Amino acid sequence: MPAKGQDDKMRVTEEEIYRKRISGVLKEYKFGPKVIDLFAGAGGMSLGFSPFLGHNFEVVWANDFNEYAANTYNMNFGKHCNVGDIVDILEDPKTKVPKADLVIGGPPCQGFSLLNKFKDGDPRKQLWRPFMEVVKRSGASVFVMENVPELLSSFECGEIYGVAQSMGFKLASAKLCAADYGVAQLRWRAFIVGCKFADPSEVFPPKRTHIAPENGVRRRFLEKDVPYIDDAKPYKTVRDAIADLPQPKGTEIRKEKAPLDLHFGRMPTAKSLKRYMAIPKEGMNRFDLQRLAPELTPDCWIRKKTGGTDLFGRLWWDKPSVTIRTEFYKPEKGRYLHPEQHRPITHREAARIQSFPDKFVFTGSKVEIARQIGNAVPCELAARVADSVFALLLSKRDIECQTSSRKKDVAPSCLESREATQSRK
16 A cells, blocks of 8 residues: 555546546556356446446356346357356355456345245345455455435445444445436436545535436436536436337347337326327326326226325426336336327337347346346446546556556556556547
């Protein structure tokens, strides 16, 4: 570790990393930190840290409980994802956790439902503990833990902070809205970033890159302390994400190139189609259905006077989507109707709203792919968090290189790519 003082300051900001990443020159740093992804699902978090979105991180190990999600992960990132219960994997003496710079993932705060019958002390009830065990075994100096926003006010959050601090980590946390970072979706996630060699609050939370329209959008949380970049762009909308797609065909995964492979529909009942047609304008929902066509409205909706305003709702063209969940193809589950066509959104449309690039390959059945899409961290949001982490790790490397060069009285060759890039500004 360098001595306390000026060398501890960040040598690069997360905004600098962001701008270089979106301009495609981040690879000039010739620096690829090694990553472990736990509870990885199909790989939404890994994708944000990967060359898919302009980053240099290298995944060396991953884990998920779901075989179908792991297959998708391995199809896109190489065969790094181990299938199974992380507790069992870590208890296996044959398991060797590779060395890594960073551990990422979203451990559930409660055990899997099928394991709730176990005693209170079972480690599966608090899956952040094996997450931190992997951090320890891998020697990672940074970790990123992701979950629902409620995590940050939970008892488990206090436990996580206590364990991480006892391991030497400084911590920063925030609730982030995906729409603020270039995702066409109002989805909130909580992140805890731990770092051993610097205060992560110097670069996290990352500055917001996209700004809501003047008429505003509904926000669950306030983020007054998170600034914008100077040239923040307008929110990405449903129109931005899906308007170029043609009418979907068929009801099964199509043997065509992306994006058409996952652009298929459903076979609605006659009554369902009448319901879709009864609320033709964007933004309409079940209350409009009850007002315009009470004879088509289920009795349970009529009895339910409050809540659930997004049920059986149409998306707006010029606003971000609501949160995409695992059953987005069922309009009765949320605001998942196309803005103008009489159908729910397709798998490809949901994937785009989650900011998955078309070249990302999904495997498995229709239901399994929907689960992979809905459970994922929005990829562009993950990429902005990755900007913060890359700034941390690059600053650490630069400090170490400079310290080494002072001792040897030679130029720090590992800084050359960065200095060359800066000289072209």
